Amino acid sequence: MYAWIWRRLPGGxxxxxxxxxxxxxxxxxxxxxxxxxxxxxxxxxxPA
Amino acid sequence: MRPYLRVTGESLVTFGVIVALFMAYMxxxxxxxxxxxxxxxxxxxxxxxxxxxxxxxxxxxxRLALGQxxxxxxxxxxxxxxxxxxxxxxxxxxxxxGPGHVPGTQRPGQRGNFxxxxxxxxxxxxxWNVPRLRGGDLVYIDTAAGTYTYRITxxxxxxxPGDTAMLAPVPGRPGERPQRRRITLITxxxxxxxxxxxxxxxxxxxxxxxxxxxxx
Numbered sequence: 001m002y003a004w005i006w007r008r009l010p011g012g013x014x015x016x017x018x019x020x021x022x023x024x025x026x027x028x029x030x031x032x033x034x035x036x037x038x039x040x041x042x043x044x045x046x047p048a
Numbered sequence: 049m050r051p052y053l054r055v056t057g058e059s060l061v062t063f064g065v066i067v068a069l070f071m072a073y074m075x076x077x078x079x080x081x082x083x084x085x086x087x088x089x090x091x092x093x094x095x096x097x098x099x100x101x102x103x104x105x106x107x108x109x110x111r112l113a114l115g116q117x118x119x120x121x122x123x124x125x126x127x128x129x130x131x132x133x134x135x136x137x138x139x140x141x142x143x144x145x146g147p148g149h150v151p152g153t154q155r156p157g158q159r160g161n162f163x164x165x166x167x168x169x170x171x172x173x174x175x176w177n178v179p180r181l182r183g184g185d186l187v188y189i190d191t192a193a194g195t196y197t198y199r200i201t202x203x204x205x206x207x208x209p210g211d212t213a214m215l216a217p218v219p220g221r222p223g224e225r226p227q228r229r230r231i232t233l234i235t236x237x238x239x240x241x242x243x244x245x246x247x248x249x250x251x252x253x254x255x256x257x258x259x260x261x262x263x264x
Contacts, residue, residue, distance in 0.1 A: 001054075001055055001058045001059070001062075002058055003054075028069065031066065031069060031070075031073075032069070032073060032077060036069075036070055036073040036077060037077070037081065037144075039070065040073065040074060040077075040078055040140075040144065040170070041139075041140040041141045041144050042140070044242055045074065045170070045240060
């Protein structure tokens with residue numbers, strides 16, 4: 001899965017590393033700002 | 049076989065990282081979200097109380113919209129600066145922003161039972177210390193009408209999650225006619241679980257009207 005992504009990133013190793021970091025950061029931001037706020041009020045963790 | 053193993057392994061590691069990130073969100077993210085909301089509520093209530101606008105809403109049950117803040121709760125034994133805005137409703141999306149008033153229970157100062165539920169953990173851990181309340185501890189509720197002082201009557205009780213009797217106008221005795229004005233604070237126990245609830249009860253011992261604002 002990660003090898004597949006790595007092969008599709010453009011440029012040399014430095015460029016690919018930068019792209020990968022950007023991609024991971026985007027996923028983390030999406031999780032933190034959208035997915036987790038939604039999940040935290042739909043999972044029964046500390047219901048009251 | 050190898051590719052399947054690799055994909056499975058990568059998926060598991062990815063899942064583990066996401067779960068770890070989610071735990072971090074539960075600790076810090078929810079606290080940040082709640083404190084942002086609390087800051088907003090505090091300024092909203094401050095101007096509302098100063099203008100006296102919400103006086104008309106008091107004593108008229110059913111008029112508060114879900115998620116609307118209408119009072120502050122202060123408990124000095126939790127710390128001198130411990131204060132949260134109470135919102136209407138106890139759904140998880142309301143409790144994510146602050147302690148919530150249980151719909152259908154009385155308003156602050158009314159005869160009967162003013163019930164407030166709050167998170168033990170997450171969302172700034174508002175009710176973390178509720179199980180440590182003791183008889184004699186004071187709870188202040190600030191509304192547009194003034195400040196109500198309740199005194200906790202004893203050690204908090206542990207009840208099953210479905211037990212709604214403690215929300216009755218006379219806690220523990222549904223259907224009975226209330227004589228006293230009470231408060232009930234509810235939170236989860238043990239922390240991080242929905243196994244049971246901890247309930248602390250108090251009675252109204254005083255109230256002070258908000259000083260009338262000079263017109264002009």
